[in-house]
Amino acid sequence: MSIKEIATQLKLSVSTVSRALNDYPDISPSTKKRVLTEAARQGYQLKDVDTAHWIQAKRVITAIIPHQEDQYLDPILSKVLAGTREALQAAGYLLQVAAIDTGQQELSEFERFVKAGDQEGFLLLRTRVNDPKVHRLLKLNVPFVCYGRTERAAQFPWLDLDNYQVGRLSFKHLYEQGHRHIGVASVSERYFFAKERLRGIQDEALQHGIELQTEDFLHLGFDEEQTYIACAEFLLQRPKISALICLTSTGARSxxxxxxxxxxxAHKVEVVGCDTPLDELSASLGITSIQQAPPQQIGQQLAQMMVARIRGTQVKELQVLLSPGVVTPEFAHPYNSYDNNQ
Known part of the structure; x- marks a missing residue:
């Protein structure tokens, strides 16, 4: 008999069954009892009678990222995942990364990973408003951590940059530099981070008596070539713009x-990149970054939170909001100096 057969019989996820058999504290006593009863009925064998632990599923963590156009792994996520992999490996886990389309087939594709049951937990990156993957994992009581939040953030572990303050800080920085004609290169507000950054930008603008107009916004995707062309056309059509706030690193570099x-x-446009790593390329392009910490360090922290959640740490202890700061390209090392006036 296998864990999967027990899960099928009880209509539970394989991860839940595995965790019940291993006596994890986040599984309710009633669920553990159901699983143990069914396991005994099917003749499932203990791994070690002395420890009373059952055979455990593979120690795999699956990171889910949304597939967007021709590019789904931008420079930030690549570095974040590198840090995650390193920290998980040190803790005895493997990291697998899966890109899932965000269209009508999103939930059915995600279900295939959940039902496979060969992972201990999930990392969800670039969460969206009303994200169906979050709803599904909450319902199944499967361990997961989000890099980002949703409207149900109080119910699950997450690590996130204070994106509302990112928006406010980006506009405030430009205003204090004397800019009054400021454009915004945005992405879809279905992404929670984008919605929050836009809200912060607009609130800060209104505080300074500036009401951004529809024509001040440029809506972008994630493809680098298309983003570059769109930015070039936007700047040509709006010669009065002296600064541009970009909500993504792809947008900022393009x-x-x-x-x-x-x-x-004689006509220099200052570019501010929200959450854009200020590496040598970004610095050479003159990008001012609103940043919180090196992406690889973020990835390591996500991994530590994931392991803690698997081991039963309470949700409220695994909700981390990072404060942003302004990093200008003249600094030799991008994470040594911040302007944290908020």
Whole structure:
């Protein structure tokens, strides 16, 4: 008999059955009793009678990222996942990464991973407003951690940048530099981080008596080439713009490259990248970053939270909000100096 057969019989996830058999504290006593009763009925054998632990499922963590256009792994997520993999490996876990389309088949694709039952938990990256994957994992009581939040953030573990303050800080920085014609390169507000950053930008603008108009916004995807073309066209059509806030690292680098090619030093457009790593490339392009910590460090923290959740740490102890700061390209090391005036 297998764990999967027990799960099928009880209409539970394989992960829940595995955790019940291993006496994890986040599984209710009633569920453990059901699982143990069914396991005994099916003749499932104990791994070690002395320890009373059952055979455990594979120690695999699955990271789910949304597939967007032709690019689904941008520079930030790549570095985040590198840190996650390193920390999970040190804790005895393997990391597998899966990209899932965000269309009508999203939940059915995700269900295939959940029902496979060969993982201990899930990491959800780039969460969306009303994210169906979050709802499903909450219902199944499967351990997971989000890099980002949703409207149900109080119910699950998450690590997130204070994106509302990111928006406010980006606009405030530009206003204090004397900019009054500020554009915003956005992405779909179905992503929770984008919605929050936009809200912060608009609130900060209104505080300074500026009401951003529809034509001040450029809506982008995640494909680098298309983003570059859109930024170049936007800047050509709006010559009065002296600064551009970009909600993603892809947008920031594409916009900075467009500025470099389109404008001379007499008409310099300052580019602010929200959560954009200020590495050598970004610094050479003159990007000002609103950042909180190195992406690889973020990944390591996500891994530590995932392991803690698997071991039964309570949800409320695994909710971390990071404060942003302004990092300008003249700093030699991008994470040594911040302007944290908020």
């Amino acid at each position: 916009a900075a490259l467009a500025v470099l090619r389109l404008h001379n030093t």
